[in-house]
Amino acid sequence: MTDANIEAVHRKTRQRLLFTGIHLVLYFSFTLNWTSWGERLGGYLGETRLTGSLMMFVVLVVTFIFLETVFLLLSRREAR
Amino acid sequence: MRLSVSRLATASALFLCSDLLLAAGAIEGAPVRQEVNPIAIGMFLLFVAFTLYVTWWASKATKTSSTFYNAGGQITGAQNGLAIAGDFMSAASFLGITGLMYVGGFDGLILSLGAFGAWPVFMFLFAKRVRNLGNFTFIDVISQRLDRDPIRLVTAFSTILIVIMYLIAQMVGAGTLIQLLFGLPYEWALLLVSGLVLAYVAFGGMLATTWVQIIKAGLLLMGVTLIAALLLANSEFSLSNLLGKATANHPNGDGILRAGSIFDDPIQILTIQVSMLFGTVGLPHILMRLFTVPDMHQAKLSAYYASLFIGYFYIALLVMGFGSIAYVVGNPEFFNEQGKLIGGSNMAAIHVATAMGGDILTGFMSAVCFATILAVVAGLTLSGAAAISHDVYAEVLKKGKPNPKTELRLTRISVLLIGSAAVALGIAFQHENIAFIATIPMVVSASVTFPILFLSLFWQGFTTRGALYGAGVGLVSSIVLIVLGPQVWVSVMGNTEALFPYDYPALFTMPASVLVMVIISRRDRSERGGIDRENYFRLLVRSEFGPSATETADV
Numbered sequence: 001m002t003d004a005n006i007e008a009v010h011r012k013t014r015q016r017l018l019f020t021g022i023h024l025v026l027y028f029s030f031t032l033n034w035t036s037w038g039e040r041l042g043g044y045l046g047e048t049r050l051t052g053s054l055m056m057f058v059v060l061v062v063t064f065i066f067l068e069t070v071f072l073l074l075s076r077r078e079a080r
Numbered sequence: 081m082r083l084s085v086s087r088l089a090t091a092s093a094l095f096l097c098s099d100l101l102l103a104a105g106a107i108e109g110a111p112v113r114q115e116v117n118p119i120a121i122g123m124f125l126l127f128v129a130f131t132l133y134v135t136w137w138a139s140k141a142t143k144t145s146s147t148f149y150n151a152g153g154q155i156t157g158a159q160n161g162l163a164i165a166g167d168f169m170s171a172a173s174f175l176g177i178t179g180l181m182y183v184g185g186f187d188g189l190i191l192s193l194g195a196f197g198a199w200p201v202f203m204f205l206f207a208k209r210v211r212n213l214g215n216f217t218f219i220d221v222i223s224q225r226l227d228r229d230p231i232r233l234v235t236a237f238s239t240i241l242i243v244i245m246y247l248i249a250q251m252v253g254a255g256t257l258i259q260l261l262f263g264l265p266y267e268w269a270l271l272l273v274s275g276l277v278l279a280y281v282a283f284g285g286m287l288a289t290t291w292v293q294i295i296k297a298g299l300l301l302m303g304v305t306l307i308a309a310l311l312l313a314n315s316e317f318s319l320s321n322l323l324g325k326a327t328a329n330h331p332n333g334d335g336i337l338r339a340g341s342i343f344d345d346p347i348q349i350l351t352i353q354v355s356m357l358f359g360t361v362g363l364p365h366i367l368m369r370l371f372t373v374p375d376m377h378q379a380k381l382s383a384y385y386a387s388l389f390i391g392y393f394y395i396a397l398l399v400m401g402f403g404s405i406a407y408v409v410g411n412p413e414f415f416n417e418q419g420k421l422i423g424g425s426n427m428a429a430i431h432v433a434t435a436m437g438g439d440i441l442t443g444f445m446s447a448v449c450f451a452t453i454l455a456v457v458a459g460l461t462l463s464g465a466a467a468i469s470h471d472v473y474a475e476v477l478k479k480g481k482p483n484p485k486t487e488l489r490l491t492r493i494s495v496l497l498i499g500s501a502a503v504a505l506g507i508a509f510q511h512e513n514i515a516f517i518a519t520i521p522m523v524v525s526a527s528v529t530f531p532i533l534f535l536s537l538f539w540q541g542f543t544t545r546g547a548l549y550g551a552g553v554g555l556v557s558s559i560v561l562i563v564l565g566p567q568v569w570v571s572v573m574g575n576t577e578a579l580f581p582y583d584y585p586a587l588f589t590m591p592a593s594v595l596v597m598v599i600i601s602r603r604d605r606s607e608r609g610g611i612d613r614e615n616y617f618r619l620l621v622r623s624e625f626g627p628s629a630t631e632t633a634d635v
Contacts, residue, residue: 006617009624013538019204027197028353030190033339034346042338049323051337057189057398061391064200068384071204075380 012078019071026060119443120262120450127295127451128276134291138284145474145487148285149216149466150371155290157378161385163290164369166297167459168195168360168386169393171257171452174300174445175426177394181401182408182421182428185326185336187343188401192394194356199390202361203383209537209623211370211379217463218367218529219471222536225615227544227608229476231532234551236471238528239364241555242521243464244501247457249518251506254453260423261430261446270506273457278499280458281465282492286372289458296451301389303433303445304396310436311403322399325406336405348582355584359522362529365463376626404428407435457502465494516567519584523562526586527554527593535597537623540616543609546601554593561585 033041033053041052142148155163173195180188214220219235251270258269280288315322327334332341343349360366370379408414408421414431416422421431430449434442469491474482509517528551535542562568564580601609 005621005625009620012624016204017538020201023197023200023204027193027357028350030193031346031349031353033186034343034349038339048320049327049334049337050320051186053186053338054189054323054398057186057193058395060193061196061395064197065387065391068200068203068387072380072384079377 015071015074019067023064023067026063030056030060117262117439117443117446119439120446121443123443123447124262124450127299127447131276131288131292131295131451131454132279134295135280135284135288138288138291141287142283142285145470145484145491146216147287148488148491149368149462149470151285151287151290153372153374154287155372155378157373157381158385159294160290160369160373160378160382161387162297162389163293163372164366164382164386165389165393166293166300166452166455167366167369168390169297169300169452170456171449172253173393173397174304174452175257175429175449177397178401178404178429178432179424179426180342181397182404183425184342185330185332185402185405186338187341189398190343190349190352191356192397194353195360196387196390196394197353198357198360199383199387201357202366203380203387205534205537206361206367207370207379207383208376210367210533211373211376212623212626213537213619214371216368216371216470217466218364218533219467220475222532222547223475225536225619226542226547226612231544231547232471232476234548235529235532236467236476238524238551238555239467239471240464242364242525242529243460243467243498244505245517245520245524247460247464247498247502248505248509249521250453250457250460251502252509252512254457255506255510257453258450260427261449266510267507270503273453274499274503276454277457277461278495280454281461281499282495286368286462289455289462290369290372292451292458293455296448296455297389299444299448300452301393303441303448304393304400306441307433307436307445308396308399308403311399311407311432314407314436319399322406323402326402329409330405336402347587351582351584351587354590355519355522355526355586358526358530358590359586360525362525362533363521364467364525364529365459367529367533368459368463368466400429400432403436404432408432411435461495461498461502464498465491468494512572516562516565516572519562519567520558523558523584523586523589524555527558527589531590531594531597535594535601539598539601540613541601542597542616543601543604543606543612545604545606545609546597546599549600550593550595550597553596554589557589557592558585561589 255266255269408431433445566578569578
């Protein structure tokens with residue numbers, strides 16, 4: 001195997017682990033709702049009945065998809 | 081309003097097994113057979129007729145074990161993404177999460193996020209590398225690097241254990257659900273499910289199984305979209321209005337919009353999150369779907385599309401969950417004389433469908449729930465059959481050179497055996513508390529399958545000896561801690577207090593398994609250990625760039 005191939009795989013591995021790490025930190029941050037932080041997140045957003053906790057759920061779902069989109073685009077760019 | 085531990089454990093366990101659903105008897109007392117619903121039965125018969133036609137079409141293309149296991153690798157990324165999503169957008173998700181939100185509001189969303197959170201990890205870590213290194217099952221991937229016979233036997237054993245436990249929970253849930261929705265006797269429901277699944281899998285293999293899953297997933301997405309849209313339309317297209325109506329109806333008031341109605345221990349939340357994320361990523365029937373697409377790019381797209389569909393589904397369920405509180409609570413149509421919700425909290429999703437769309441939408445969603453069970457049981461059966469005929473017979477007993485016709489025949493016999501066992505076990509466990517059976521697949525998957533697959537793909541120092549010892553520790557500790565936990569020690573054995581406080585021990589068993597794998601691998605000075613380490617580099621470029629890259633590299 002050439003050094004260039006190995007280096008490319010290592011770079012890709014670091015990228016995979018970085019994205020996984022970011023995802024896991026965000027994913028487990030949802031637990032904050034069941035800690036004393038949850039009291040802050042449980043407040044209403046403005047005049048609506050939406051709470052920070054509910055907003056956090058939606059934002060996490062959207063952020064996970066965004067992370068995947070970025071990962072996919074980076075992979076495509078590298079493949080070219 | 082705070083749920084009892086056993087009730088909560090059951091609800092969560094039922095969801096954790098994802099598709100397995102409810103055994104409503106364990107949640108809300110003995111299930112009550114409903115009156116026969118002609119619209120539901122009519123719609124279900126339409127689904128069956130169409131899927132049997134698809135199976136007939138697929139059977140013409142399923143002549144070899146290759147096409148049987150992986151649909152000939154002809155499924156596109158978008159189609160496979162919908163099929164993977166279908167594995168998780170299940171009756172359990174639809175009924176279980178809506179039911180849990182009906183009871184406790186926001187806390188039910190931990191199950192949504194837990195299920196959804198697995199897919200990005202699946203994409204980042206596994207989709208491409210597993211597709212590039214395997215042929216039919218994830219065991220192909222690890223056996224290329226580690227000593228093939230022992231590692232195949234151990235992982236095939238864990239796969240079969242996961243599949244059997246999953247199937248028992250599925251079948252008990254299916255019998256109970258069909259009793260509730262269609263008014264069919266429990267045993268007849270199991271025979272019907274098993275008969276249809278045998279037809280799909282034995283004749284149509286992975287191709288039919290995938291298309292059944294795609295059709296069902298499409299129908300389920302249509303259903304939840306329609307219900308969520310109707311709920312919002314009834315609230316002047318304002319989620320805030322819907323939430324306001326829900327808090328006005330619920331005994332907990334605006335407490336349902338924040339954490340704490342059901343769960344109060346952050347460690348318990350972590351145990352659920354770890355079990356769901358790493359358990360899902362290591363499920364054999366999910367990993368097997370990566371081989372149904374033609375190449376690594378489509379494999380990645382599969383995971384991406386799966387995330388899109390599942391993310392959309394769970395956001396729609398958020399609307400449905402609060403909608404069920406807003407439009408079911410206080411409506412006498414959905415409560416019996418004792419003031420209890422008809423069919424229990426897991427029927428809240430069906431009741432909200434009735435409230436929004438009358439008998440037609442109820443019939444449609446009931447038929448979709450039945451279809452969901454068929455699709456998931458089909459995928460599980462196929463995965464178990466592949467572990468027996470491909471991983472054990474073809475690769476271990478015949479050293480990778482089986483007679484193709486014999487292998488295909490054995491696969492079909494395995495399907496028949498698994499289907500029969502599922503019916504027998506479903507009847508045997510009909511009156512048992514199956515919550516712990518539902519927990520085992522996810523915890524074992526997180527503690528055995530995930531660590532072996534992850535370390536074999538990402539750590540050079542991993543050896544067969546480390547894998548075997550770690551798998552043993554993961555398996556034994558999972559079973560022991562589940563037995564000592566509330567689901568078995570208290571709910572089944574009748575003790576007053578559990579020796580281990582959590583239902584899902586993966587937060588502890590998975591790190592223990594990984595730790596043993598790392599320590600034993602580091603201390604492994606055997607000749608085989610050296611081969612395992614060298615194999616890492618041999619497979620590295622191929623895992624990232626595909627088989628063609630290996631041909632051009634100077635291996």
